[in-house]
Amino acid sequence: MRAEGVTRPPAVRTAVVWDALLAELARLGETTGRERLDIVDAGGGTGGFAVPLAELGHTVTVVDPSPDSLAALERRAKEKGVGVRGLQGDLADLADLLDHGGADLVLCHSVLEYVDDPIGAMTAVAGLLRRGGAVSVLAANPVAAALHRALAGHFDEARAALADPEGRWGDRDPTPRRYTAEALSELLAVTGFAVGAVHGVRVFADLVPSRLVDGEPGAAEALVALEQAATGHPVLRDIATQLHVLARRG
Template sequence: MSDPLRPRASLRTAVVWEVLRDALGRRVKAAGRDALDVLDTGGGSGKFAVPLARLGHRVTVVDPSPNALFALERRAAEAGVADRVRGLQGDADGLFDVAERGGYDLVLCHDVLEYVDEPADSVRNAAAALRPAGTLSLLAAGLGGAVLARALSGRFTEARQALTDPSGHWGPGDPVTRRFTAEQLSGLVTGAGLEVSAVHGVRVFADLVPGVLVDTEPGALDALLKLELSAAELPAFHSVATQLHVLAERD
């Protein structure tokens, strides 16, 4: 079986999976057991949960959408990991109505903070779900990437609106409620009592490169993936990333 944490075709998630792969290795070694307990808050249909379960981990997904949870159940069954994936209906604000406080080695909070009313409360809940020495994986929309994308498409007024709006919102048609800088996300994490161990830019180039170029040029996909992985750790590129990924640890 191929390693689901080293995808070759998905530029959108490759950096996050690379970081998670290393984090999982450290957590498995520290915990002294092969199977970790993972909480995926806002995990939807299981694009992270199911691959993690395929590696042998026990994954609880909390999501407010019944349709997403139904899709999760079906995806887990098709992957043969239904016994290691549990879906619960709930949200980040009321996380402990359905999930266990202090019960998880790894908590994912991906694509959640953009839409909740109080991002700080959601991060505090995610942190409180961790066991001692647990790891938080936080993924959210980046402000700079949105500004750059609007400007490069000729939508200069929307780019300036995103740049000046406190929430990074570019207008009525913007599907994303809120965007963040790396400093803002790191501040939310430290405010929740965790220590930031790494910050990565996600989709620094992938959303800007024409798809036809990647699809038609031999070796272009692999080369672009390597470029993304190389740039992800460099702070200079965090300000133009479509998404930002913060990895944090509980002492």
């Protein structure tokens, strides 16, 4: 296993997700007795999560519909000296592409917003997991969409995002749907998962002007620490740009 010298990527926007993933990987390693875990990144794109996970010594497969993203994934993995398998497909194809019950962890980050059948998609994810395996879900939050539209001066669109059942702010909204913490938890529960705590991701990171972080010594680290403090806050969580939950297959 190649964990030595490999740490969580420092990106402010993903720091709290990595905190949760590393803790879950430690749990899975302990319960399975295996250091090398089998991980599937559904919609993993160019490997922002997959390649660091491979650097940690795990076996990682990325399933993504874009051949360009998979080509970029291959280049990134090669630059880091690790192997990551890339398969072209989407969530609806998982059962055809991968073995049933062959994964310890599935990442489903920023994809549920776009699938036609979220319940079918999460049912397919559950089928990939071994008993006790986990899914990491990251999804856009409608409350944050309203907040960001309001801060941009688009007050009617902010109101629309709050009222719309899918959390959309208008016909030009590129995101087909967003999830509240309750909706995300319900989706996971009805597809056979034991749902853990929902955490906020990018509570402050998307609100703080970059000039206050870039080039200021220690500013990025301080913002990460603030995000870590806010991620589980009962009020601040619900204004985060994204919501993250780890759920386990029973």
